[in-house]
Amino acid sequence: MKLLQSLVVNGELALAFSDGEEFYLPLTLVRDACPCALCQGEPDAMGRVLRPSREVGSRGYELVAMETVGGYALQLKWGDGHSSGIYSFSLLRALSLTHT
Numbered sequence: 001m002k003l004l005q006s007l008v009v010n011g012e013l014a015l016a017f018s019d020g021e022e023f024y025l026p027l028t029l030v031r032d033a034c035p036c037a038l039c040q041g042e043p044d045a046m047g048r049v050l051r052p053s054r055e056v057g058s059r060g061y062e063l064v065a066m067e068t069v070g071g072y073a074l075q076l077k078w079g080d081g082h083s084s085g086i087y088s089f090s091l092l093r094a095l096s097l098t099h100t
């Protein structure tokens with residue numbers, strides 16, 4: 001599956017894939033689902049995941065850049081400078097299913 005097109009339309013990330021799938025994901029949903037260790041928290045020695053209570057400011061929901069990574073994921077850069085989240089296409093698909 002190849003990503004053919006990715007752009008931001010009316011506050012949503014619009015993605016079109018080579019197999020004909022199209023996703024529209026609100027940027028707030030995408031940012032809140034950032035898969036990086038900083039946003040999701042890392043399990044401690046007991047296996048508990050402590051999610052950091054970090055506030056995302058309004059700039060944090062502005063998508064300023066995106067880049068495909070290894071043909072299977074999208075790296076997104078946000079207005080607050082955060083860019084460590086690598087969103088696999090399967091994660092993006094799963095997200096699109098949660099908000100329909």
Ligand SMILES: [Zn+2]
Pocket residue numbers: 034035036037038039040082084085
């Ligand atoms: Zn993150």
